[in-house]
Structures are given as structure tokens and as C-alpha cells.
Amino acid sequence: MALGARRAPGARRVQTRWVPLDLPDAPSPELVELDRTTSLTVVWHDGTRAAFALEDLRRGCPCAECRERRDRGEPVWPRPDRPETLEARGAHLVGAWGVTIEWNDGHATGIYSWGLLRTWAGLDEG
Numbered sequence: 001m002a003l004g005a006r007r008a009p010g011a012r013r014v015q016t017r018w019v020p021l022d023l024p025d026a027p028s029p030e031l032v033e034l035d036r037t038t039s040l041t042v043v044w045h046d047g048t049r050a051a052f053a054l055e056d057l058r059r060g061c062p063c064a065e066c067r068e069r070r071d072r073g074e075p076v077w078p079r080p081d082r083p084e085t086l087e088a089r090g091a092h093l094v095g096a097w098g099v100t101i102e103w104n105d106g107h108a109t110g111i112y113s114w115g116l117l118r119t120w121a122g123l124d125e126g
């Protein structure tokens with residue numbers, strides 16, 4: 001499943017439904033590819049490529065709810081009342097800003113910004 005991530009004119013406008021605190025300068029990728037059972041691969045225009053295991057993405061979900069769980073020392077995933085095998089049902093681009101992933105445990109609120117993914121991949125300083 002490939003998601004085109006070309007930067008459209010005016011792409012720096014952020015949809016009002018998502019209100020990030022700041023607009024990071026991280027470049028939009030050229031290609032975002034989701035393998036529903038294994039990983040999310042991101043390719044930037046300079047040819048840099050990073051693959052993220054779904055489990056790492058799910059455990060590191062940047063949404064407020066998951067952050068609070070981690071702060072309390074509780075597991076974000078797996079949880080006892082959720083499917084054991086993690087899968088991504090889909091992914092959606094959030095403007096030019098990042099990507100959300102719809103998980104098979106029903107969770108979909110985390111926005112993985114390009115800046116965050118680049119930091120996780122060791123491409124940029126955090």
C-alpha cells in the first residue's frame with residue numbers, strides 16, 4: 001500500500017482537525033509504504049529510507065493517551081483485552097505533516113510526524 005506524499009501547493013497549512021503545537025521543518029517524504037503486518041517504510045527525497053517495525057510504532061504512539069500510559073509505566077501494547085497480533089488496518093497522511101495509523105486494536109489517534117520518524121530513525125537530532 002503506497003501513499004503518495006507529494007507536497008501540494010499550500011501543503012504547509014495544517015488541517016484544523018489536528019492542531020499540532022508547532023510546524024516542524026522536517027521534509028515530507030517522497031514515499032510512505034505500509035506493510036499491514038510488518039512495517040512502515042518511509043523514503044525521503046534525498047533517497048534516505050527508514051523502516052519502522054509496527055510494534056515499535058504502536059508502543060511509541062505519540063498520542064496523549066499512550067503517553068499517559070507510558071508515564072504510568074503501563075504497557076501501551078499488547079494489552080490483555082486486545083488482539084495479540086498487531087496489524088495496521090490502514091494509514092492516512094495528515095496534510096504534509098505526518099501519518100496516522102489505524103491499528104487492529106481500534107487505536108488510531110497518534111500522529112507520527114515526519115520529524116518524529118526522522119528522529120527515531122536517527123536522521124535528525126531529537
Ligand SMILES: [Zn+2]
Pocket residue numbers: 061062063064065066067107109110
Ligand atoms: Zn496512542
